[in-house]
Amino acid sequence: MPTTSRYARDVAVVAFAQSDHRRRSDELSEVEMVMPVLHQVLDQTGLKAGEIGFTCSGSSDYLAGRAFSFTMTLDGVGAWPPISESHVEMDGAWALYEAWVKIQTGEADTALVYSYGKSSPGSVRDVLTRQLDPYYLAPLWPDSVALAALQAQALIDAGETDEAALAAIAARSRTAAEANPHAQLRGGAVEQGDYQVRPLRTGDCPPIGDGVAAVVLAAGDTARRLCARPAWITGIDHRIEAHGLGLRDLTDSPSTRIAAEHAGVFDAPVDTAELHAPFSSQEVVLRKALRLDGDDVAVNPSGGALAANPVMAAGLIRIGEAAARIHRGESDRAVAHATSGPCLQQNLVAVLEGEPA
């Protein structure tokens, strides 16, 4: 049992699976894309869909333009007769948070969490403008790259980074992704390319693609039975900042810092950090907020969102990747982070720990 737990129940990530992330998946409907990953994650635990206590998913209908698409993907978990389930119109990391709360209440001992994003049918840069304030922002159609570029320029003006440092983050991420068979963009030779919205170049931006991730959570002895080395969630918290970009200091992420404090990130060193930074410049902000300044922590060994960014799943993947490293014995204490909204507006931080061998 983790000694640092501050919660009613000890809950762990006991399995993680993800699809290969690809630019397009025209030949598959959403449920056809999701189902193999659900089967893989359940197979890892030996559980059948009907044995799961609670199911929670995260997705956004706007990505593929299909109303209530999440109800169709529910077919893939065998949701009839009705099961105990819920959905968030958010990244799957927040679905995981809801599932974790459900287990804390004692109403479930296990949970299946999945999320997916099919960005290929639409133009995700434009689609994401629809999540913005409808009075002052959305009528201007400021796309996701433009908003990230404003943040990047603020960081450059503050002397916290420069274009060369951003390029190095992009290159390091894609080099790390060479070891990740699911990544969409890998190899250190990926070019930085031209400006998309200056100062961000193509290489500073995430690839656009379709993908799925799934996680199984379990409590206490159930977790031990299902997994040789569970990744215990010893802390988890999420915080949000003001919506208006002009109200925020874009070079800092107080919401990440406060969530990290509440999750206990700073109580002991971490050896791994999986950060949901879709843009290279956002890693700079997150490293500062999470105090990841040295080389002693493996930051985004999976390649991170710069290597694969299925919108609505990329945050859950960070938790899954961190947990998988603990499952494999490659990490003892990891921090996982997920973000939502423009310029890191909302942030979730989780600490995952493995028991000593």
Place this chain on the structure above:
Amino acid sequence: MTAASPPEVLRAPLVVEFPFTRSLGPVQSAFLTGLRERVVLGVKTADGKVMVPPVEYDPVTAEEIRELVEVGATGTVTTWAWNGSPRPGQPLGTPFAWVLVRLDGADTAILHALDAPGPEAVRTGMRVRIRWAGERTGAITDIACFEPHDAEATEQATPHDGQFADAVTGIVAAARLDYTYSPGRSQTAYINALADRRTVGERCPSCHKVYVPPRGACPTCGVATTDQVEVGPAGTVTTYCIVNIKAKNLDIEVPYVYAHIALDGADLALHGRIGGIPYDQVRMGLRVEPVWTEGGRHPDHYRPTGEPDADYDAYKELI
């Protein structure tokens, strides 16, 4: 039978268009009406900070804030990003800079576009002023954009009562998103079969139910439905309703009957209109068959086959 090779992916344009009508609170109403009158208003928080664009609640204390002030139409760029390829709907059609601008007298910044000849003409700290739109309606787009303006900051926020004649109380936010829809493996097979006037469902390999139209997965077993099964063409009305309201853009005389029809061999009823029989004679158990029209991509409606009605026990599980 299972398809030997995956069929060609079907694609069709899909447009999602929605004009949201949104009401404005007292602060937003004053701000947007002010823009129409070429006056920029902000709000002053309890600790004296001036927020432009204004919010109705203090983001730190959550206190309601109503104290309006007028700020300048000139300001200072706090950060910027050069947009070499403007996208649909954005403020300018030619390359421009996105900017956050702190207007003179304000403590926070507003997002908009800056019309400048190139990125070398833009820097953080540069002075700019509002270029007003020629036609203003009370919207953020009443600011056409910002433009460079070399003058020192002088203005301070001054009190304003927020009163204007004919205040704007709402906005209509139009949005259009364009997609390319592709139906996926299972529905592609279904649609392709319809082109040959055949109805093909899929069988669950676990519970053996046949789903029509197929959705790709069995919702009971959570597994892929891979075996294709031709069903029908005839079927049984399991339940129905009488439609008395004429739908927009639908050229069908009311009243008519809309029914659930379990095609022979299917374990799930599909929907269809019943024709070829007076609406008040349609009944549960009625045997029907599809009627195709020239060039139609699915049955236009179903009509009675003339067979005796199906026994209730034969379809009661499918209602």
